Amino acid sequence: MITAGVDVGSLSGKAVVLDDNRLVSWGLVPTGPDSAETAKEAMDIALQKGNLSLDRIEFVVSTGYGRVVVPFAQRNVTEISCHAKGANYFFPGARTILDMGGQDCKAIRCDANGKVVNFAMNDKCAAGAGRSMEVMADLLQIPLDEIGPRSLQLDQGEVAVSSTCTVFAKSEVLAHVRQGAPTNDILAGLCAALASRVYGLLRRVGIEPEFVISGGIGKNVGVVTRVEQKVGLEANICFEPQIVGAVGAAIFARDTLVKQKKPAAAR
């Protein structure tokens, strides 16, 4: 049974093809102005990698911000449920999931089947999410993937960044730069600020091992290390944390299909 999941996020579009329980292929593209087009692009890459065509896919579930506009999806499911399912796929022992995406972060607690037990999401503003890290990388003129490693190599000591709002934090960072604070120390402050923000969300849902981090910020070792320290647990991160939601969507697609086929077989 071949199914697919498409996760149209605020900054990137992800598509995953699943053959029963086997991850066949996946695609990852930056989100453009047209969410339907982004979904198609991601799906095309996944299909190409898997040497498949869209008509071979029996069921498609969409998720993420743009989930309602994916033209080839038969069902849409919230990203909360998809991340729980996806995390459960990679780490069956997962009970607490932290998804740090482009514009929001979600704390989810799930059961042994990947069903959501408790969740909280902060999508009111993008402060401290992936987008704000991009803004800061741009401001300090360093590549995005260097933020994490450099934030762990302190020069004189962490510089406190108190503003939660990205716009205010940006002026705060600029002030630190003018005062000659080392870039690494500022980065440390930014990563620490993000970690304490998401920790508040995690506390709301309760923390239970095993702990999983998904989403693009899962690639930022500076934030991950600081979240781990606060939580007191080591984080499980799969080889590509950005596709976890799409994998969950593909599993929802498979489960929906199984449910649909069951009554037909019983007749």
Add this chain to the structure above:
Amino acid sequence: MKANYGYADGSGEYFITIDTDVCDGCGECARVCPSSLFEVAPDDYDQVVARVKEKLTRSVGVLCPGYERCRDKVPDCHAVCRVGAISHSW
């Protein structure tokens, strides 16, 4: 599932929590809420339950005065919920 709808910002935490394990989807909360925050719909696991309307989750702190202040205008969402599925963080 305990579904927390809302957000935390500089001014505080604004979450309305609905316990979908006890919610029977009767819709009384949706009927009495002065700000029409609630709706009853199937969730991702095909269970018909109350939820905060998706478009309103980012403004619950403004649209809802908080349980303590709304209580005077009975019936409020807590009072009409027979199973006690709804709680507020503020």
